[in-house]
Amino acid sequence: MKVAVVGATGYTGAELIRLLSMHPEVTGLFLFSRGEEVEVEKHFLGLGFAGKVKPLEELSGFNPDFAFLALPHGESGRYAQELIRRGVRVIDLSADFRLPLEVYDKWYGPHPAPELLEIAVYGLTEYFSEKIKTARLIANPGCYPTAFLLAVLPLAEKDLLQGVIISDMKSGVTGAGRAAKRETLFGEVAENFRPYGVGGKHRHLPEMENFLNMFAKGLRVIFTPHLVPMKRGILGTIYLNLTTDVSLEELRKIYLAKYQDKPFIKILPDGQLPETRAVYGTNNALIAVNKEPGGMVIVTVAIDNLGKGAAGQAVQNMNLMAGLDETCGLKNTGIYF
Amino acid sequence: MKVAVVGATGYTGAELIRLLSMHPEVTGLFLFSRGEEVEVEKHFLGLGFAGKVKPLEELSGFNPDFAFLALPHGESGRYAQELIRRGVRVIDLSADFRLPLEVYDKWYGPHPAPELLEIAVYGLTEYFSEKIKTARLIANPGCYPTAFLLAVLPLAEKDLLQGVIISDMKSGVTGAGRAAKRETLFGEVAENFRPYGVGGKHRHLPEMENFLNMFAKGLRVIFTPHLVPMKRGILGTIYLNLTTDVSLEELRKIYLAKYQDKPFIKILPDGQLPETRAVYGTNNALIAVNKEPGGMVIVTVAIDNLGKGAAGQAVQNMNLMAGLDETCGLKNTGIYF
Amino acid sequence: MKVAVVGATGYTGAELIRLLSMHPEVTGLFLFSRGEEVEVEKHFLGLGFAGKVKPLEELSGFNPDFAFLALPHGESGRYAQELIRRGVRVIDLSADFRLPLEVYDKWYGPHPAPELLEIAVYGLTEYFSEKIKTARLIANPGCYPTAFLLAVLPLAEKDLLQGVIISDMKSGVTGAGRAAKRETLFGEVAENFRPYGVGGKHRHLPEMENFLNMFAKGLRVIFTPHLVPMKRGILGTIYLNLTTDVSLEELRKIYLAKYQDKPFIKILPDGQLPETRAVYGTNNALIAVNKEPGGMVIVTVAIDNLGKGAAGQAVQNMNLMAGLDETCGLKNTGIYF
């Protein structure tokens, strides 16, 4: 398969290159980057990519089997238009095709390609795999919504949840992108921990609520993101109210049954909790279910924001679209230490 | 004043030494350490402490004005007994005198000095300052409870809270102490974020609930601690349900009024959020109040776990006990970068 | 192939498991650990290893094709004896078989298995590959010596070096092992940089000098190790005096020629310098050659101390011993961000 990574020099782009360069079915890997001078990372020296990253303009004459778009929202949608028109199957890692039009417009501004929204399939692989297989355009989920939905949907789809869901989430810094900003300098981030977007201001909130509401009605989400002084990883601590009393054992059984044939989702045994290093560099999600004496359920979940939260899930989706096993090229063990 | 630090080589002990060595009213600073070989930290070279840390046994012949106990629980209580008997005023930084006897026994085991519980004063300075001034024995609060209570009590004492309070808290690693344990090695902590004690297992939970219940009845606390890959700092994200609708402006006014003459507590203006580096090395607490569209209140709070969460508050308490201004020796600006 | 990892719970053991679990020719992977309680790392949940780590005693009844020993020196040698006797080919990652007997005794104490020294082959793959192919016992090199020798031998073996070689080296913390020690706690290592072993005290110095002297005579090494607040990576800055004036272009040509068919050694082009993240999680070594106006040569080199500096090179050696391509299972791209 010939595959293009469009937006090759950001953090998500680099992770896509890392995964695709090790993918057994990818025979041609083509890299494109925006106007900025294309640099060749020392990291890829061994891959022979030197000098092979091309300016974005050259994408127009190129027809890969799959194109991954790792561009800012707005810009991504425009390239998707052109590629879809030429018959290229697109996996878009921006926010452009994740939300209904009116929600998108409110949070992101005018949509760059509204006519594509109806063919876009939300790429939360474990929940939309049938549609993904035949999709021409994948809206790859945001990192926070991926963690949130994987942790909450098993109970939501059984109508076991009610009221307000509190989603207290913590992310490493690569989630903020590779653009040079003062607030993500090492000198500002190291030895510091901080919340941001408190009070419903983060753009991943409507994505969480939109897809949660496909599976259950009447639920509200309070989402507080925090910045952790580390590069990778998302840990979510999610507080849930049940509609009816269900024992912890029953709750675990629901999760185990739901994900029993999902190779990347691991339900932890009693007494174990997820941690971000346990999924570092992988497409795995670790989930633990616990219950407070008063009955509230606490689900904790860990993913790699660049793995299952972005590039990993994107490759998993490509696998399905290409008729491959979804684990193809993704079974690598992460770096624990 | 002559002051002793008992347990001088742990993280809390070192911070006490740092603060007391700069304190203008401390004329003699005497250091004691447990059986382990006493090491002289390079850090204190400039202070002339070389060779001056004494084995704990020599404490028996020494009568300072104040003794700070930075020892493990259980052991701390025994030394407190002896010192109190000799008329030394004691500030105990362990958990030994923070809880009612039956609660202590349940969480920590048999109490080492139950007869002292009735004279112990809980050292949350902003709430118990009058009792602290004349106390012979201070139970210096735990780091998590300090952050929690400072953030929650202004609303609790006005009976504005109901139901379950969710206290999602994140701490730097020095909170786990300086004993050599695999789980706090750099190789395990760096590039990792993890929850622990999920489900009401952390021993700071009864301390939170005990003192919360002095100010309001019928409240329950769900407390989830997390370990952040940084050395110092606690950030709490606390979710509260109001008994009656109060506007955000009114809520802020309550906090501002409560803490208006409390020099170490800063209520942040609208749009600002606390972060741990802003209190690094200080005795300050930063608090922000926000409200979700649905009415839930989110209070975020940052302290330095070794500052206001331990050594800083202990020195603040000593100041009151000695009749000094509570800010004496504590007005240093922290390290932001 | 059936492969055993003996000492599975340390940092080197975990990296061996990571690499071997992805190795296409390893059909059985068996884990053994010392007396301590065997824990199952969350990291390996996806591999199905749960409950499969066995106590070291059970090794005696087991005959794999290859055994990797990731044990402390002294202990390692004793297990090597038993395994070699039973015909198992051994790759020992301790220091037990790296040095001549009299040097070993001086730096490490009495040797546990001196009779095996004559059959041990030093596993610096790029220099001893022929012997490695048929070896029964590999002395896998130390992390610092690997970086040093790869950087220095191309000039040494051409007799281009004279006098004192200054090897100023910096390592991440996993190089110090996973035993719980105060000095490697997060609270001691983060936001700190320090030298250690100044003045010829580090046990990797005799290993450097011993093998350097196989290729050139009369050279002395000054080796200063430093601890970097990061988990993985070694960066060496090595200062060399030439015997005769050689242009920078000629020097680079020597390195390029030496390593042209060595897939893991990359000589960087003019203007680029190695950095540890560029080899994170890989078996690669990056080398840059520079020259000072006065004629001194500065060679900088980066490896992953757990990769080419330990587990990666060990697997590379196993590949040769098994008649496989040396890159088998090792072509993964590292984690750059």
Add this chain to the structure above:
Amino acid sequence: MKVAVVGATGYTGAELIRLLSMHPEVTGLFLFSRGEEVEVEKHFLGLGFAGKVKPLEELSGFNPDFAFLALPHGESGRYAQELIRRGVRVIDLSADFRLPLEVYDKWYGPHPAPELLEIAVYGLTEYFSEKIKTARLIANPGCYPTAFLLAVLPLAEKDLLQGVIISDMKSGVTGAGRAAKRETLFGEVAENFRPYGVGGKHRHLPEMENFLNMFAKGLRVIFTPHLVPMKRGILGTIYLNLTTDVSLEELRKIYLAKYQDKPFIKILPDGQLPETRAVYGTNNALIAVNKEPGGMVIVTVAIDNLGKGAAGQAVQNMNLMAGLDETCGLKNTGIYF
């Protein structure tokens, strides 16, 4: 004393504010910042600085006793001109007045105020204190040269050194400034160690050589800087050749004698080595002297790049200029953990 900090929002500016706000003789502290929107750091909330940082243009109508210039080179020199003309005593933390004109021009471009070079005094306090006391303009030393010169001058001024001095130095990231650049993002710096400027390319090299040559002739310096994944601290490992054999004891005596009445310079006893955390947040320098069996001397030195390497030394110089004890306001104990 009224004091101005010009360039208040960078890392050096923030450290100046931190130190000056705690300085007992500073009665008025006035902050100015370049065109960029002036932000009020949460860190300074307790100091009452909110809204008090003024645009740089307002500096023209203001006559403090001392002005600290923490601006980029070139710009700094222009403001120095104006301030000196108005009789303000200036401590310039840029490179503008550290070098002879022809050297400056070569490394930095056209000089902004060459006529001031003759009145500028190099602010390496321990070596130029007499001139500093009466100076109108201080050229505060660079961070690397401060560490280097403190470590080397005691032997250089006794003509004990010859040949090439190798200065292998490692710095935290705040040394690279607070401007938003990709290369200092957390995602690029964390878990990475790298050299830069290899081969005599760093602009601190001529500063080292220029002042070294004031004390000894015929010495050359090879300077290799490295970036450490930490915020603060410089550690230098310096390799020296003696002209004549001097015992280690004699060497230590030379250092002890040289710095015996210098309160910020500590010579470590045998067996101890400097580390950056031991000077974190202080104006101290720690120096250890060691000798290799072959006779080469290794001097290791640690300073805080924002302390003795910038703001701390600047305040020390102000103290001398104001007739105060040089330790005034600088005796704070640093943060060790």
